[in-house]
Amino acid sequence: MADVQTHVPTRSRRRLARAVAAVTAGVALIASVGLAIANANAESDIGAAQTWDLVWSDEFNGSAGQLPSTQNWQFDLGHAYPGGPANWGTGEIAAHTNNPANVSMDGSGNLKITALRDGAGAWTSARIETVRSDFKAPAGGTLAIEGRLQLPQVSGDAALGYWPAFWALGSPFRGNYWNWPGIGEYDIMENVNGQANAHGVLHCGVAPGGPCNEFNGLGATTQCGGSCHNGFHTYRFEWDDSGASGQLRWYADGQLFHTVNESALPADTWTQMTSHAGYFVLLNLAMGGAFPDGVAGFATPTAATQPGASMLVDYVRVYTAGGSGEPTGEPTTTPGGGGGTRDAYASVEATSFDGSSASLPVSGGAIGPLGNGDWVRYDDVVFGSSSPLDFVARVASGAAGGVSGLVEVRIDSRTAAPIGSFAVANTGGWTSWRDVPGNVSAVTGTHDVYLTFTSGQSQDFVSLDQFHFRR
Structure with missing residues (x-):
């Protein structure tokens, strides 16, 4: 999808930096507790009545084989950030590339991230993150990050090890790579091994343990009204700072399935993950690692895993509502056109x-x-x-x-x-x-x-x- 050309005024880790030792130690725990904690008390769609302003988007309307815009996205390459934990801290095994065979537009309005295996058995895939790292709820307002995605269309033994994700990481992670999970991670959508469900998870505080039960996080699952594996579904995360205390919300196809209230966390934990400059958004398709291994009960991918399946992304959009109307932590002004100065x-x-x-x-x-x-x-x-x-x-x-x-x-x-x-x-x-x-x-x-x-x-x-x- 090409860059958005229409001006829209802004007025009116997924688990990333887990230490390698913790990844291996936590496999059994992820398998037993995991991220499949159903939120039976999820409220109705709290944010539906708000007026939303689009502040950033990518619609992926490029020609087939075209790489995503480098004005919007940067590529994470290889098996780690420079100086960061090996295998992205998750135990995943695919090397990430900027090869169009792994990441490119499909010519039909989607970004396609594809996992491939060569003749020697080595896997490659892709991981990209937004250039901007200042997506943040405006003071007294709400931030929303939304994407419409189709999970890799592979299931059963052929899907073992597939780990598509749509998520956001706190900006202080860039250049440090060892301050997770305190800087915050919002997993908007994760799926493993071709299962019918998707997970929404908050990572915060300290690891292991801490207020977010690391390395598992505070999570819930959804089946998107039937199966998240069936066609495209919309996944959305909202950070609401408009009330007396903050709230984080996760949606699938407009239905709220997970909520974390500020009052459920220690004050210093909430402050640490919300008082910095903001978040950057990531899209990736991992292969293997702690989460799919833990769910399967053995190492993935296996010889039965089928290469060539893709996560498709129709769009990623960032909105704000209320407050200053801007998703940054910097001083803002009243935009023009509204009678302000x-x-x-x-x-x-x-x-x-x-x-x-x-x-x-x-x-x-x-x-x-x-x-x-x-x-x-x-x-x-x-x-x-x-x-x-x-x-x-x-x-x-x-x-x-x-x-x-x-x-x-x-x-x-x-x-x-x-x-x-x-x-x-x-x-x-x-x-x-x-x-x-x-x-x-x-x-x-x-x-x-x-x-x-x-x-x-x-x-x-x-x-x-x-x-x-x-x-």
């Missing part, structure tokens, strides 16, 4: 523009790639009675050698003389973000701010994530 000295999300040049690309919470002649407008930016010293924009560029351009700031008209600018060329790739400052001349009061993009070359030269002024 923006603080010039707080972060302005690039995608919250009020006007733009035609067909402006919007993808992964950023705008771009952009080139000569593109522009965006942000209404009612309040500078106050003193002028800013400069401005800073978070940009990325994968432009070819020799291609560069200017990001310019203009006031009240996109044809007005720029009050500030900076030049940008290749930063190391379209997802290699850099905070770049630029001087600005005096401006006070409240104005519409235009960012214009100017280059002597016709090629795109920059993507923009956010910007703010400094004083």
Whole structure:
């Protein structure tokens, strides 16, 4: 699926870092307790009445064989993060690749992740995670992460070892890889060995044991009204911060099947997993490991396991409702178009523009790639009675050698003389973000701010994530 091109305003581990020793020690426990803890007291659909704003999505509408967008996703390769636990901390055995045979669009609106076995018996598959790691419930609001997926269409002995998953990990995990489970993990959907059910699980606190019963987590199962193995089903996770205390909810096809309340956890555990910058989303198809081995009662995959089955993903979407309307932990502003104002000295999300040049690309919470002649407008930016010293924009560029351009700031008209600018060329790739400052001349009061993009070359030269002024 290609990047989403329609601007939508944002106004109005699965078990990953388990230590290898703990993985092997916990197999029997997972088999007996597992993640199949049915939540018989699940409430009705609490979030249905809320008004949701789409803040990020990928619809996977690319051509057959095309890799997923590197503006939206990054590939996890091999058997581990650099410096992290072996076999992703789960005991799984497949090497993850960015080979289109393992991960690519199918040409019919889906991402296809396929597990393959070579002639020597070695397995390969794929695992991707969002570039963004700031998906978070806005203060006083709710975050929702939703995907529509089809499980690998294989069952019985042929399915032994298959472990598809759709999940989210706390952002502090990136670059550390040993702080799980305290940073939080929300397993939105897991399935093993081709079974008819799917699991929703929370991992938190400490391991082993702790308030989330690690290495098992606090989980429940669903059969999606019959069988989760039958066709596409929608899986959704909500983090609700709108009430007196927080709540986490899991849904399958709109039906609530698992709830964890903030009051059920120690205060410091809840704070540790919710007070950081946010979460990144993962999609992967593992082969073997503690969970499928524990359920089967022996090591998987086996000689009977059939290679070539795929997890299909129709879409992944992230929404917020209420609160600030933004899923980040950074200062936010009231987006334009709603009669509000923006603080010039707080972060302005690039995608919250009020006007733009035609067909402006919007993808992964950023705008771009952009080139000569593109522009965006942000209404009612309040500078106050003193002028800013400069401005800073978070940009990325994968432009070819020799291609560069200017990001310019203009006031009240996109044809007005720029009050500030900076030049940008290749930063190391379209997802290699850099905070770049630029001087600005005096401006006070409240104005519409235009960012214009100017280059002597016709090629795109920059993507923009956010910007703010400094004083």
